Amino acid sequence: MKILVTAKRVVDHAVRIRVRPDGTGVDKTNARMSMNPFDRHAVEAAVALKEAGRASEVVVLSIGPKAATDVILTALAMGADRGVLIETDAALETLAIARLLAKVVAEEQPDLVLLGKQAVDDDASHVGQMLAALLDWPQATFASALSVDGAALEVTREVDFGRLTQRLPLPAVVTADLRLNTPRNAALPMVMKARQKPLAVRAAAEFGVDLAPRLIIEKVTPPAERQQGPILQSVDELVARLRADLASIEGMT
Amino acid sequence: MSVLILADHDLGQLSPSTARLVTAAQGLGDLHLLVAGQGASALAAAAHFAGVSKILVAEGPDALPTADSLRAALVALAPGYSHIIAASSSLGRDVIPGLAARLGVMPVTDVVEIVAPNRFVRPIYAGNAFEHLSSSEPLHILTVRTSVFTPAPLGAAVPVETLAPLAPGRVTTLRAERSAGDFPDLTSAAVVVSGGIAFGSVEKFAALGDLATALGGAVGATRAAVDAGYAPNDWQVGQTGKIVAPDLYIGIGVSGALQHLAGMQGAKRIVAINTDPEAPLVKVADYALIGDLVEIVPQLIAAFRKA
Numbered sequence: 001m002k003i004l005v006t007a008k009r010v011v012d013h014a015v016r017i018r019v020r021p022d023g024t025g026v027d028k029t030n031a032r033m034s035m036n037p038f039d040r041h042a043v044e045a046a047v048a049l050k051e052a053g054r055a056s057e058v059v060v061l062s063i064g065p066k067a068a069t070d071v072i073l074t075a076l077a078m079g080a081d082r083g084v085l086i087e088t089d090a091a092l093e094t095l096a097i098a099r100l101l102a103k104v105v106a107e108e109q110p111d112l113v114l115l116g117k118q119a120v121d122d123d124a125s126h127v128g129q130m131l132a133a134l135l136d137w138p139q140a141t142f143a144s145a146l147s148v149d150g151a152a153l154e155v156t157r158e159v160d161f162g163r164l165t166q167r168l169p170l171p172a173v174v175t176a177d178l179r180l181n182t183p184r185n186a187a188l189p190m191v192m193k194a195r196q197k198p199l200a201v202r203a204a205a206e207f208g209v210d211l212a213p214r215l216i217i218e219k220v221t222p223p224a225e226r227q228q229g230p231i232l233q234s235v236d237e238l239v240a241r242l243r244a245d246l247a248s249i250e251g252m253t
Numbered sequence: 254m255s256v257l258i259l260a261d262h263d264l265g266q267l268s269p270s271t272a273r274l275v276t277a278a279q280g281l282g283d284l285h286l287l288v289a290g291q292g293a294s295a296l297a298a299a300a301h302f303a304g305v306s307k308i309l310v311a312e313g314p315d316a317l318p319t320a321d322s323l324r325a326a327l328v329a330l331a332p333g334y335s336h337i338i339a340a341s342s343s344l345g346r347d348v349i350p351g352l353a354a355r356l357g358v359m360p361v362t363d364v365v366e367i368v369a370p371n372r373f374v375r376p377i378y379a380g381n382a383f384e385h386l387s388s389s390e391p392l393h394i395l396t397v398r399t400s401v402f403t404p405a406p407l408g409a410a411v412p413v414e415t416l417a418p419l420a421p422g423r424v425t426t427l428r429a430e431r432s433a434g435d436f437p438d439l440t441s442a443a444v445v446v447s448g449g450i451a452f453g454s455v456e457k458f459a460a461l462g463d464l465a466t467a468l469g470g471a472v473g474a475t476r477a478a479v480d481a482g483y484a485p486n487d488w489q490v491g492q493t494g495k496i497v498a499p500d501l502y503i504g505i506g507v508s509g510a511l512q513h514l515a516g517m518q519g520a521k522r523i524v525a526i527n528t529d530p531e532a533p534l535v536k537v538a539d540y541a542l543i544g545d546l547v548e549i550v551p552q553l554i555a556a557f558r559k560a
């Protein structure tokens with residue numbers, strides 16, 4: 001089984017971003033960048049399947065600027081076999097990303113595509129589902145457990161009411177949730193070795209996909225600031241405040 | 254033009270977000286509600302919301318329709334509509350992006366405000382910024398954060414049209430596990446009591462359930478508490494969990510990491526109980542008590558049980 005796994009370079013999840021005062025977007029100057037956390041879980045799942053003898057090759061793909069080479073190197077250090085960077089400086093919409101991915105799938109012919117369930121910058125949670133639809137492959141989103149059984153997958157998904165365990169035939173698309181596994185930190189020798197692994201760089205324009213954005217971002221605004229209220233002195237005071245709030249909620253309904 | 258609303262449900266229950274979706278869609282056009290999946294006809298009987306002019310019913314083989322079978326049904330219906338709207342739920346998030354890709358449309362998801370039929374606001378960066386978008390797509394495919402909308406009331410009975418059943422998908426469900434506990438739906442509850450890793454054990458976390466019951470609220474949890482096994486996954490509030498907007502949110506032993514705030518900063522009132530006065534949740538709380546939850550929680554349960 002061959003696995004294609006995706007990795008996006010995003011503002012690190014621990015960074016609290018600021019909206020530019022002119023409303024044109026988010027200020028990313030000097031922000032620490034790293035691999036989207038959900039993608040780390042996808043890469044870990046792919047590498048673990050290879051180590052368990054379930055996968056023959058793990059190819060990691062990133063779409064983004066030259067600097068996205070970093071996240072590919074991270075995935076290679078974690079154990080992926082080779083990397084592909086589709087280079088573009090444009091901020092592509094998820095539909096364009098999914099269409100580029102579909103082209104790569106046609107070339108690479110993987111049996112399984114693993115992606116993070118969402119990226120922590122645009123929080124879209126689109127690409128895996130879009131890719132499955134474009135390829136007409138079955139999908140399992142929000143995966144918290146994954147096993148391979150012959151030509152089928154068994155996936156446990158985190159859904160609104162609890163958990164749903166499903167079986168789907170390969171080839172398939174799976175998107176990873178955070179409880180899927182614990183991603184490894186690559187040891188230094190692996191980091192050194194990653195630089196020797198093959199990494200192909202392709203221009204986004206060479207795939208013949210319409211990359212023009214469909215949506216217009218009119219402006220980006222910050223959330224309403226919340227003011228800190230008083231620190232109460234006793235449980236009795238807390239109970240009294242809560243009683244008052246509960247009474248006004250009951251008054252509304 | 255008409256608007257197609259995808260009713261949200263799971264395991265034979267209409268979810269409270271369906272009534273809120275109807276409110277979100279109000280004013281966009283003639284509203285049709287699609288109820289799809291196993292038991293759809295029975296669910297449709299409870300879905301005559303005011304403002305809906307027609308209910309479409311498609312029975313199906315799965316209690317929670319699989320993305321591929323539901324997508325196929327929606328692709329067939331799409332030509333009649335200007336908008337297709339679903340909740341940002343595990344059902345809506347699973348099917349909507351693929352539907353949009355199939356139709357060559359760029360979807361807009363997690364919408365918190367519909368400014369005009371083609372202008373929408375959605376959060377990015379865990380709610381630390383809001384994108385104001387306009388779209389010139391001929392069809393708008395949306396998911397909506399239903400917690401920010403009020404539920405539409407039930408109205409007079411409207412015509413129900415039965416469609417062809419959903420075709421079976423390629424995905425088969427082996428097990429569906431509903432988390433135990435008899436609490437109100439988290440995303441629509443007026444009161445949410447959330448706990449963090451500080452509870453320290455499953456047994457101690459159970460006290461939070463007692464407090465929620467005493468207050469008539471739902472229980473939420475941080476990712477750390479879910480990872481530790483104190484709470485089921487569907488109680489997680491945050492960027493990767495549920496989005497709640499209750500009248501009253503009480504965070505107990507919850508630090509208020511930005512990924513957690515992402516899920517509850519829409520609450521009208523935020524209350525924090527924490528040993529650390531510098532905890533980020535205390536900094537955004539309308540009022541807070543600094544102290545040990547081990548001592549405070551039993552006192553709260555006692556106070557509100559009596560009431």
Ligand SMILES: Cc1cc2nc3c(=O)[nH]c(=O)nc-3n(C[C@H](O)[C@H](O)[C@H](O)COP(=O)(O)OP(=O)(O)OC[C@H]3O[C@@H](n4cnc5c(N)ncnc54)[C@H](O)[C@@H]3O)c2cc1C
Binds near residue numbers: 478493528529532
């Ligand atoms: C990509 C990504 C997505 C994430 N998504 C989510 C999400 O959806 N939801 C979410 O919640 N988190 C999410 N997280 C995790 C998040 O960053 C935090 O790690 C998590 O919210 C912390 O949980 P906590 O508040 O229980 O624990 P901690 O941050 O460890 O805080 C514990 C708090 O308890 C207090 N405390 C300790 N003892 C007591 C006591 N005896 N009495 C009272 N208070 C006490 C402490 O002062 C502290 O404030 C995500 C992280 C990542 C990287």
